[in-house]
Amino acid sequence: MCQGGSVEDIDLTDLDRFAHGFPHAVFDRLRAEEPVWWHPPTAHTPDGEGFWVVSRYADIVAVAGDSVTYSSETGGERRGGGTLIEDLPVDWAVGVLLNMMDxxxxxxxxxxxxxxxxxxxxxxxxxxxxxxxxxxxxxxxxxxxxxxxxxxxxxxxxxxxxxxxxxxxxxxxxxxxxxxxxxxxxxxxxxxxxxxxxxxxxxxxxxxxxxxxxxxxxxxxxxxxxxxxxxxxxxxxxxxxxxxxxxxxxxxxxxxxxxxxxxxxxxxxxxxxxxxxxxxxxxxxxxxxxxxxRWASSTSYNRRTATCDTDLSGRRIRAGDKVTLWWTSANRDASVFPDPHTFDITRRPNPHLAxxxxxxxxxxxxxxxxxxxxxxxxxxxxxxxxxxxxxxxxxxxxxxxxxxxxxxxxxxxxxxx
Ligand code: HEM
Missing domain, CATH: 1.10.630.10 (Cytochrome P450)
Structure with missing residues (x-):
């Protein structure tokens, strides 16, 4: 699966892992080894189900640009939805909040x-x-x-x-x-x-x-x-x-x-x-x-839900799957930002996804x-x-x-x- 150990130890729903700032090293690894990764459910994962973690710039741009395949409301047989990892209900959030509307x-x-x-x-x-x-x-x-x-x-x-x-x-x-x-x-x-x-x-x-x-x-x-x-x-x-x-x-x-x-x-x-x-x-x-x-990337991620079966960089996504887009990770992607972990106010261009x-x-x-x-x-x-x-x-x-x-x-x- 991935070289040099397993990514299975990564748990992006364990908030303690974010208590000292964004875990950039984890995402450096995901971008390199598992850019479209199925995060299995863990003890902390809401709704008891896994979700996709998309960490490379190009894949994130592709998903965010295709709101028909990747909905901000919901998809498949799912009843709730929205843009957080946890499903929110349709009556007061999904389809009602501007950012969770299609x-x-x-x-x-x-x-x-x-x-x-x-x-x-x-x-x-x-x-x-x-x-x-x-x-x-x-x-x-x-x-x-x-x-x-x-x-x-x-x-x-x-x-x-x-x-x-x-x-x-x-x-x-x-x-x-x-x-x-x-x-x-x-x-x-x-x-x-x-x-x-x-x-x-x-x-x-x-x-x-x-x-x-x-x-x-x-x-x-x-x-x-x-x-x-x-x-x-x-x-x-x-x-x-x-x-x-x-x-x-x-x-x-x-x-x-x-x-x-x-x-x-x-x-x-x-x-x-x-x-x-x-x-x-x-x-x-x-x-x-x-x-x-770019450096602060204060919104770490937003979620979409696949509305149909589709492929993303060689991985099969199923209708109803939760797909998370990690803007903070895209902003440290070396294929777009040379020397991404260096803070450089002269960086041009700076097409960050913050x-x-x-x-x-x-x-x-x-x-x-x-x-x-x-x-x-x-x-x-x-x-x-x-x-x-x-x-x-x-x-x-x-x-x-x-x-x-x-x-x-x-x-x-x-x-x-
Ligand atoms: C540095 C500050 C900010 C950051 C990093 C930020 C980040 C973001 C991101 C990443 C999204 C996209 C969500 C998605 O695709 O699901 C978003 C959407 C949005 N932001 Fe901001 N935001 C900032 C400031 C603000 C401010 C000041 C306001 C309001 C006055 C605001 C209002 C909104 C709204 C209403 C949306 C939803 C737009 C839509 O769904 O069409 N944001 N923001």
Whole structure:
């Protein structure tokens, strides 16, 4: 099967294996030896069934680009589905959440939302975000030592998504708390819901419904008002679609970006020469942001379900099989990225898959890039030296690669004179 031992020891559903960061060595091996690997069920695997692990760039691009063969909803005889390893039910997630919907409904909803996240619209909130980022960095500098994750990386994305959706800023910390609980796997295993997580999901949904009702009555110039009044083929979105869109955007908009900012910052802290280069030459920031996105790859994987029997790089996939696409692995594929484990802000081209590929390509990519530019601009303007003051605590998740805590000391220009 594979040379130099067996891949059978690999268990991508054991979250402890992700507790110290993404296991790149495991995926180096899979890409080399078993690029389309049948992951057998283990003690941790949800639904007690195996799934395909696709780890090479070219195969991932092929699957993500063929949403007819590989559905984001379901396939074969399967009853649940979706884009996580564990099956989610069809009534409230699959076919209802935008990212777990197939065309033509998916394309219709996506088209409605595109203008809200287009660069021209986002430009309108850029100055405001720049001011917010400057305030956050000034506050962190005044403290001297901070938790970079909580004080900086998490704050701006949350403020940005609240702004985009039209959530009153004073409510954003409630949402932040709920999103954190719903996405945290510190005290549970894959597919497991605790009373705490169930409560957080229910509270987010209830809050979203209340806000949607307010936006329906009194629309404003924000994404939620647009969703509240939008129609497809003359019909409004269903209440469930609208409520789930709210939850999706809060989760997708805050978790991923904060992790890319934090892991990107860690890469820069570990490379003070790159920090200095960027301070002196801001024209390199766009390239650096893309390299941070590739490096951090904060969404590790998404799943599809095969809708028919098919072949993928010589392996027979059956209708109904779960097929997981590991974006983080594609982003370290040496056939596309020379010297893939080197952080290189001058990497050109940099066709990373951090935002996915194909019809479900990240709807928030422009916003995420803008947030990263704004945060790092504010940091580079003000911070001469950034250093870790303690160990980084990673998220225990195979879905979101990122950090929970990152103790950092920031020193401004004045402090170091
Ligand atoms: C660095 C930050 C981000 C990363 C790494 C990221 C990653 C991804 C990836 C990999 C997908 C594809 C999912 C799939 O193919 O199944 C995706 C989809 C999506 N993302 Fe992001 N995302 C980020 C930021 C955001 C932000 C800020 C928002 C919202 C404001 C957002 C909203 C969405 C939505 C709604 C989808 C579903 C699109 C569809 O199904 O058509 N994301 N994202």
């Amino acid at each position: 065309d033509p409904r998916h394309a219709g909803v996506r088209k409605l939302l595109m203008p809200s996240v287009a660069p021209r619209t986002l430009k309108l909130i850029e100055d405001d975000l720049r001011q917010r980022a400057a305030d956050l960095v000034d506050a962190a500098l005044a403290k001297g030592e901070c938790d970079f994750l909580l004080d900086l990386a998490a704050e701006l994305p949350l403020q940005a998504v609240a702004q985009l959706l039209g959530v009153p800023q004073q409510d954003r910390h409630r949402l932040f708390g709920w999103a954190n609980v719903a996405l945290d796997y510190d005290d549970r295993e894959l597919g497991e819901a605790t009373a705490r997580t169930q409560r957080a999901v229910a509270e987010t949904r209830a809050y979203g419904q209340e806000l949607l009702a307010a936006k329906t009555a009194t629309p404003a110039d924000d994404l939620l008002s647009l969703a509240a009044h939008a129609t497809i083929d003359g019909q409004p979105l269903t209440d469930m679609e609208k409520a789930m869109l709210f939850s999706l955007l809060i989760a997708a908009g805050s978790e991923t970006t904060r992790n890319s900012i934090a892991v990107g910052m860690l890469a820069l802290i570990e490379r003070p020469d790159v920090w200095r280069t960027l301070r002196d030459d801001r024209t390199q920031l766009d390239g650096a942001v893309d390299e941070m996105l 935002f996915g590929r194909g019809g479900h390509f990240c709807l928030g990519s422009n916003l995420a890039r803008m947030e990263m530019r704004v945060v790092f601009d504010a940091l580079l303007d003000r911070v001469e030296i950034a250093e870790l003051t303690g160990p980084v605590e990673y998220t225990r998740s195979n879905k979101h690669t990122g950090v929970r805590h990152m103790p950092v000391r920031l020193r401004g220009d004045k402090d170091s004179r």
